Amino acid sequence: MSSGSPIQIPGRIINGLKTVGVNNPVFLLDEVDKLGKSLQGDPAAALLEVLDPEQNHNFTDHYLNVAFDLSQVLFIATANTTATIPAALLDRMEVIQVPGYTQEEKIEIAHRHLIPKQLDQHGLTPQQLQIPPATTLGIITRYTREAGVRSLDRKLGAICRAVAVKVAEGQHRGAKLERTDALEAEGGRERSEDVEPQPIGDSGAAGLALPPEMPILIDLHALKDILGPPMYEMEVSERLSQPGVAIGLAWTPLGGELMFVEASRMDGEGQLTLTGQLGDVMKESAHLAISWLRSNAKKYHLTNASGSFDLLDNTDIHLHFPAGAVTKDGPSAGVTIVTCLASLFSGRLVRSDVAMTGEITLRGLVLPVGGIKDKVLAAHRAGLKRVILPQRNEKDLEEIPGNVRRDLSFVTASCLDEVLNAAFDGGFSVKARPGLLNSKL
Incomplete structure (x- = not known):
């Protein structure tokens, strides 16, 4: 083989089998949603032969050029989203959705795994640093807003680094004080020129702090000193302090998120303006x-500024979805947009403790959507108390943890009349069905 020839080696699959020495191992394919084509081939097409149980019993590696049985191998693939996985490849997989964690689960994960790991990485012990559950909850609610625990792990690492610095400085200063005291006791002050004498007072050495008392307890006041001002301290009620604002629930690959919808009207020619980097589905929902x-409009006594029931008569409407840098699309915002516009034209405030999700039809029916568990967990993280869902999604509430169900009130709606009655205090001019509101599961 010439020096310019490519080196021929077994592929990753066969090489992995050679490493473990068995023909029935577990292979982890990390983030298969990021597969891309290159000049050397299409990895997604190659995985079809590997993952398909109908043909992987005679998988052929280009280095071996003989068939090899992969039917005994268990393949586990991870992905942030299935949207970018080729349909043919996704069809050969059994998809298991992993939802976000509840606050209680995050606290347990932090104290069982994350905090011990960070203490070990920073050379600390539980006798030097203690983070009580109340402080962990403060980090979760005020400094992170995520479905997983990656940001929580980073915040805990920042706390450990700050404490490690204090401990190291305290040990250095304590050793220096001990050395100074020993020299003074021996009359060696004059012999030691490298130790600057410090006057001793009631609290130790002036200008030289004593070592910190152990263990160092991190409370909510210490969080602000170490992590800075809270990142998520703005109350939801502040956003809903005027008509034309409603809270929706959206699903993202990283978990559920709150989605605010804002609307305003002004004199114009009946134009509807949409901003916030929206996809086609969201635009259709707005129309x-x-x-x-x-x-x-007549049924609900909705009028424009001139008192006309034609809401677009000499009136322009602007719908905005904040966080414009984030692309937003999907069939989940229909009921939120209707509620936002109903609030705008009626002049009534939407309840500040309500979030909602669901798609709509032109006749006012509420259609089911996906990602219910992640969306409900997002509402729970934000401290909301009522969630409006499509009636056909009621079965999905069985997946919600019991402690979350006890904290929330669920309203299942089959039409927009029921959504509006649940979203406004005292209903919205149409009485809801008996037993519809305040149903707890």
Whole structure:
């Protein structure tokens, strides 16, 4: 083989089998949603032969050029989203959705795994640093807003680094004080020129701090000194202090998120403006929402600024979805847009403790959506008390942890009349079905 020839080696699959020495191992394929084509081939197409149980019993590696049985190998693949996985490859997988953690689960994970790991990495012991559960909850609610625990792990690491510095400085200063005291006791002050004498007072050496008392207890006041001002301290009620604002629930690859929808109106020619980097599905939901409200304006006594039931008569509407740098799309915002616009034209405030999700039809029906567990957990993390869901998603509430269900009130709606009655205090001019509101699971 010439020096310019490519080196021929077994592929990763065969090489992995050679490493473990058995033909029935477990292979972990990390983040298969990030597969991409290159000049040397298509990895997704190659995985079809590897993962398909109908043909992987005679998988052929280009180095061996003989068939090898992969049917006894268990392949586990991870992905942040299935949207970018080729359909043919996804069809050969059994998809297991892993939802976000509850606050209680995060606290347990932190104290069982994350805190011991960070203490070990920073050379600390539980006798030197203690983080009580109340402080951990403060980090979760005020400094992180995520479905997983990656940011929580980083915040705990920042606390450990700050404490490690204090401990190291205290040990150095304590050793220096001991050395100074020993020299003074021996009359060696004059003999030691490298130790600057410090006057001793009631609290030790002036200008030289004593070593910190152990263990160092991190409370909520210490969090602000170490991590800075809280990142998520703005109350949801502040956002809903005027008409034309509603809270929706959205699903993302990283878990559920709150999605605020804001609306304003001004004199114009009946134009509907949408901002916030929206996809086609969200734009369609906005047009459906305004069309349904226009057709039901008399029923709900909705008028524009001039008192006309034609809501777009000499009126422009601007719908905005904050966090414009984030692309937003999906069939989950229909009921939120309707509620936001109903609040705008009625002048009534949406309840500040309500979030909602669901798609709508032109006739006002509420259609089911996905990601219910992640969305409900997002509402629970934000401290909301009522969640409005499509009636056909009621079965999905069985997946919600019991402690979360006890903290929330669920309203299942089959039409927009029921959504509006649940979203506003005292209903919205149409009485809801008996037993609809305040149903707890």
